[in-house]
Amino acid sequence: MNIIETHALSRVYGKRRAVDSLDMCVAAGEIYGFVGKNGAGKSTAMKMIAGLVRPTSGSVELFGAQRRAREGFSRVGALIEDPGILPTFSALENLMCKALALGVVRPNAHCRELLELVGLADTGSLRVKKFSLGMKQRLGLALALVGGPDLLLLDEPFNGLDPESTRAMRGALVRLNRERGVTMVISSHVLDQLDRMATSFGVIRSGRMVRELSMDDLHRECGNSIRIRTNDPARTLAILEEALPGTALRAEPDGSILASAAVRHAATSFGGAAVAPMAPSAEDVARALSEHGLLILELSHVERDIEEYFVELMGGADA
Incomplete structure (x- = not known):
């Protein structure tokens, strides 16, 4: 309700x-x-x-x-x-x-x-x-x-x-x-x-x-994640969905893929504190893609500041 x-x-x-x-x-x-x-x-x-x-x-x-x-x-x-x-x-x-x-x-x-x-x-x-x-x-x-x-x-x-x-x-x-x-x-x-x-x-x-x-x-967009770029983004997404079932995957407009841990809430009667597990390791991602012969062009860690994210949504510091 x-x-x-x-x-x-x-x-x-x-x-x-x-x-x-x-x-x-x-x-x-x-x-x-x-x-x-x-x-x-x-x-x-x-x-x-x-x-x-x-x-x-x-x-x-x-x-x-x-x-x-x-x-x-x-x-x-x-x-x-x-x-x-x-x-x-x-x-x-x-x-x-x-x-x-x-x-x-x-x-x-x-x-x-x-x-x-x-x-x-x-x-x-x-x-x-x-x-x-x-x-x-x-x-x-x-x-x-x-x-x-x-x-x-x-x-x-x-x-x-x-x-x-x-x-x-x-x-x-x-x-x-x-x-x-x-x-x-x-x-x-x-x-x-x-x-x-x-x-x-x-x-x-x-x-x-x-x-x-x-x-x-919020934690999906601002938490620790891995940016992945390969020679075949669509196939990469399909492989990672199967190889890393506990991972939240998001395809970006530039062809890269962001991989982060799926955030869940602790069970309470009314709401609960967010529990943010660790993002998948770069080694796990690299292993899964290498086994399928994909060429990895980029594999980097990404972390976004929450305050920065909100300021951007609100129109920037000088808007």
């Missing part, structure tokens, strides 16, 4: 198209890394999905059905741009206001559990206006979790966090995903953090979806 589907979703401000015919698909249980430059349309798209901004055209489907008015949005928690906090209240009081408004059962215990989860349990009666930026971000996450949503929309949740706090928040999000099955869409410029937790990705450029890819796709 898909938790989110957008179809030709657009938002126009004057003459500027902030989001332009966006098609997006997020399956249940995924941690979806939403990647794009500043101004690419990530925040606007997430606001439309959350019901905070009305689309100019197109549609949003949540939990398998198109939603109207506020229907279905009670199952969505969002932290988009600045957290909506009351500066003269404590962290617990902020959470209690939302919990009581939503009719949460046992609100005090629920809110204290969330403060523990995000590392703010010891803030006591300290007013939120005295919080650091990182503490406010963590409180914003806790507010998004009030009521136990099935879908979380998090826009740059690692902003203002030091490395230790970033690691703690990343761990909390992964636990929520794996233990409670919470589906997440997370936008972040910290690609390293997304690579450690996301199970799929969507890359947006100038308001349009450039590409959606799974972790399998």
Whole structure:
């Protein structure tokens, strides 16, 4: 089941198209890394999905059905741009206001559990206006979790966090995903953090979806692989498919073939970390081709940087 589907979703401000015919698909249980430059349309798209901004055209489907008015949005928690906090209240009081408004059962215990989860349990009666930026971000996450949503929309949740706090928040999000099955869409410029937790990705450029890819796709395209060039590409592909059954093979436009390990996910209840086995060795490839009398013109190792790959999809460093 898909938790989110957008179809030709657009938002126009004057003459500027902030989001332009966006098609997006997020399956249940995924941690979806939403990647794009500043101004690419990530925040606007997430606001439309959350019901905070009305689309100019197109549609949003949540939990398998198109939603109207506020229907279905009670199952969505969002932290988009600045957290909506009351500066003269404590962290617990902020959470209690939302919990009581939503009719949460046992609100005090629920809110204290969330403060523990995000590392703010010891803030006591300290007013939120005295919080650091990182503490406010963590409180914003806790507010998004009030009521136990099935879908979380998090826009740059690692902003203002030091490395230790970033690691703690990343761990909390992964636990929520794996233990409670919470589906997440997370936008972040910290690609390293997304690579450690996301199970799929969507890359947006100038308001349009450039590409959606799974972790399998990402590791296939960026992981260790071997480039093979021979005098007979078609026969080479057939031979390697038979000789190296555990290998992912891809024919390139220039006639070469890329051979890499087929990535599989560890079995978990909801998603899982990618497990990337070693690519086949150059010796294995050379042996298989030599046995069939093929002339090897090139046999080289290829490794692509993930950040470089995303930057290219987003339009390059200076685009």
